[in-house]
Structure formats: structure tokens, C-alpha cells
Amino acid sequence: MGEPFPAFTPVTLLTGFLGSGKTTLLKRLLTDPALAGCAVLINEFGEVGLDHYLLERIDETMVLLQSGCLCCTVRGELSEAIRDLHSKRERGVVPPFDRIVIESTGLADPFPVLSTLKADPVLRHHFKASGVVTTVDVVNADAQLVGYRESVRQVAIADVVVLTKTDISDPAQTELVKEMVRSINPDAPILQSVDGDLAIGILMDPTTLTRSDALQSPGGFYCDEGWVGPTALGHADRIRSFVLVFDGAVDWTTFGVWLTMLLNRHGDRILRVKGILNIEGEEFPVAIHAVQHLVHPPVHMRSWSDREQRSRIVFIVDGIDCSAIEQSFKTFHNIADATPSQEWEPSLV
Amino acid sequence: MCSLCGILGGNEHWADAVARPGVYTRAANGIDRRRERARRVVIANRILGHFALTISDWQGTKYLLSTRTGKTEIIDDLGHLWPAAERLAGRPIDPLDSVLITRIKAESRG
Numbered sequence: 001m002g003e004p005f006p007a008f009t010p011v012t013l014l015t016g017f018l019g020s021g022k023t024t025l026l027k028r029l030l031t032d033p034a035l036a037g038c039a040v041l042i043n044e045f046g047e048v049g050l051d052h053y054l055l056e057r058i059d060e061t062m063v064l065l066q067s068g069c070l071c072c073t074v075r076g077e078l079s080e081a082i083r084d085l086h087s088k089r090e091r092g093v094v095p096p097f098d099r100i101v102i103e104s105t106g107l108a109d110p111f112p113v114l115s116t117l118k119a120d121p122v123l124r125h126h127f128k129a130s131g132v133v134t135t136v137d138v139v140n141a142d143a144q145l146v147g148y149r150e151s152v153r154q155v156a157i158a159d160v161v162v163l164t165k166t167d168i169s170d171p172a173q174t175e176l177v178k179e180m181v182r183s184i185n186p187d188a189p190i191l192q193s194v195d196g197d198l199a200i201g202i203l204m205d206p207t208t209l210t211r212s213d214a215l216q217s218p219g220g221f222y223c224d225e226g227w228v229g230p231t232a233l234g235h236a237d238r239i240r241s242f243v244l245v246f247d248g249a250v251d252w253t254t255f256g257v258w259l260t261m262l263l264n265r266h267g268d269r270i271l272r273v274k275g276i277l278n279i280e281g282e283e284f285p286v287a288i289h290a291v292q293h294l295v296h297p298p299v300h301m302r303s304w305s306d307r308e309q310r311s312r313i314v315f316i317v318d319g320i321d322c323s324a325i326e327q328s329f330k331t332f333h334n335i336a337d338a339t340p341s342q343e344w345e346p347s348l349v
Numbered sequence: 350m351c352s353l354c355g356i357l358g359g360n361e362h363w364a365d366a367v368a369r370p371g372v373y374t375r376a377a378n379g380i381d382r383r384r385e386r387a388r389r390v391v392i393a394n395r396i397l398g399h400f401a402l403t404i405s406d407w408q409g410t411k412y413l414l415s416t417r418t419g420k421t422e423i424i425d426d427l428g429h430l431w432p433a434a435e436r437l438a439g440r441p442i443d444p445l446d447s448v449l450i451t452r453i454k455a456e457s458r459g
Contacts, residue, residue: 124361252375253375253385253388253389253392254392256363256364256389256427257389257392257393257396257427258444260364260427260428260430260431261396261431261442261444262444262445264428264431264432264435264442265431265441265442265443265444265445266443266445279373286373295363296363297361297363297366297372297373298363298366298372298373298374299371299372299373300371300372300373320445321445324445324447325445327445327450328444328445328450331450331453331454331457332444332453334453334454334457335392335395335396335453335457336392337457
């Protein structure tokens, strides 16, 4: 008997500031045959008719577990809604679906949505986060990105940014907004919703091996020259991105200790970590990808690109000194150098 | 320990990812997993020592985090280590703290 459903149903989060065109984009996506088996969860009913798709409304309740574990911030109503959909699918009450798209409210912090999938013991065995798509309205983006922290954070955690309303904006404004987006999130592909061939594949499944391939490709890693700099916006002292480029091999154990320690203390201000590591003792590169406190399983990549084999880690941080992270990374790396790797020998017990 | 994670036999931390296609892990087999856990204990203790804490492996499944006075917590993985360590130490454990960086550098040289 074949597998009726995918082992892990991908869940895509569609976010973007108020009025940035999330629902319009969603409506358009749902007309694509590729998304025929898609369930949709929305925070508030939009004006579009979604009758022929699975549709659930979710309200806002947040559950913070009394565990001291920062990753376990669960949106109770979201967890319940997805569990309910899962149960109905298993029982054949609703048509089978192979993907969920969650449209968040314009002011929602996207992180708890992602952590819900990881922290809920049922959901994490059946669903996986499949990326964040953020819509940016080019007509209003400059004011929103300067004036609203939520807007900047939504762009910062995006896997793909979709520019909307480019058809009613002049090209210079569109270019300006592109620069603003790149200055916040230099690694995310920027698409335009008016493009006739808007790639559903990139929008819907950017977090798996597809992204690794993109990171490997010569043009896929936009800031591999060690781009460091303030944003082009008025909040240069807050959200900024930079690339940590490291020549030597990274000690995986020490890196794990360091990154967990860093995210525990500063995860709410480290919006994104994504990169490729040259790990000591391994012939292949490893891609890492984290959103605030949440780190996705490291991806084993097939090979290095011909260009270079240096470790490159993109950080998007909110109010943290870039040089402090670099200094810390290098200091911890030296711990590994000073720690013999053979302090433990396997023995029979 | 996270109350939810305990229900179904533990959270899967990214540094302990199970072997499956496409996922990088050092837990591919028993020996690798034990070697990685042992080395993790050594590295973590280099940091925890600055806060009068120690960590040790317990049966290859948990870790014991202890103060010098013997107060001990059982933790599952690196995700739980640092919140627990901060609780036991009674202060933040910040890898960006310049004082900590200086002390680690001095120790690495010495």
C-alpha cells in the first residue's frame, strides 16, 4: 500500500505588511494547477473567494510553555487548526492536501508560526516549515520599512520576497525598494508579482535542497564578497546584515556549542542565520539555516562550487554589533584548536 | 526540560539530527554519536568552567549539568543547556560578552 500523503507536509508562511498584497498573491497562486492540493489557513477573511479550497480561520492565542525553552513558543490556535486539518485528512473528512499555506496578519511576528511546527510533538512528525514568502508593496515600502519594525522583520526572515504593485510604481521606485530589501536581506530572491511567469516552485518550496543548490551556484550567494554595511534605511543602527567569511575548516562540535549559546542569548535579535560551512573532516559542504531561535536541520550538500570552498555565514541582526559576532566566532574556533579531538576513545561498556 | 518535548521521547535538536537523506549529522551510528557527545562535553565544559558549572554525559541519552555545590539538572540537548546553565549560574551566559571572550582567549593561549 502506497503512502497516501507526503511524510512531511510542507507549510509555507505568507507574510507581509498591512495592505501589501498578501491575499491578492494568494488568490493568484491558488489559480495555479500546481497548488490544487493546497490547504489555506488565514488569520482573517480576505475579500477573495476561496470556497473551493480547504479553508480554516485561525484566531490569535499564544501559548508560552513553562519550560524555559525559548524555542517552544507555540501559537495554540494554529497548532490546533493544523492538527484538526491533519486529523480530517487522515479520516477522509476533507480532500487530501499536500501543502498548507498560512497567511498571517500584517502585523504578526512570523517566528511563533514557524516554532509551532517544531515545538508541537504531533506537528513536527507530520509537517515541516517550507519557507517564508514576504510581500512588499513598492508604493509604500519606503515609509513602512523605515517606520515599522514589523515590516523590516518580515523582510528579514523572508526566504523569498515578492514585490507587489510594481505595475503602478515607477521603475526608479521599484529599484529603490529592491535596494532596501537587499540591504535588509541580501540573500533572498526578489520577485515581482506582476511577472507573468512568477515561479511557484521558488515561492512554495525554498527551504529544502533547492535553496542549497542556489547557495552553491556561483550567482546564488549574493554577498560572498564579505558585504558589510548599514542598511540604506534610516535604521542603520538596528537591522543590518553581514557575511562572516572563514578560510579554515569549521569544527562542527564547537560551532554547535557556539551557535546554540548565541541564539539562546540573542535569538530574538538575530533574525536570520544562513550559510555554507566547510566542516573539518568532511568532503562536502553543509548548509545551515536558522530563523531567530529556530535552527532547521543542517543540510548535507552534494559538492562545493568550483569558485571557492570558504565557509560563509549570512547574519541578519537587529541591533547587534557585527564585529562582536565575528570576534566571538573566531575566539570559539580557537577553543576547538586548543582541544585535542582524541580526548575520547571508544571503549566497550 | 520542555514538557511537550518529553511526551514523545525527546526533541530532535539540530546538532543531534538523526540520519536521513540530505540531513547532515554526526549521529549516523553509535560510535559517531558517542564520540560527538563526548567531544561536545569537552567543548561545553571549556565555557561552563567560567561560570563554575560542569556538564557530563549520562548514559548517552541525557546530560547532567551541575554547580560546584552539587546542584544538578538533567538536560536533553544543547537547546536546553544554555537556559538551564543561566538559571544555575544566576546570570547571563553571553558569547558576545567581552569579558568572557578575553578569558577564553587567555585560556586558549595558556
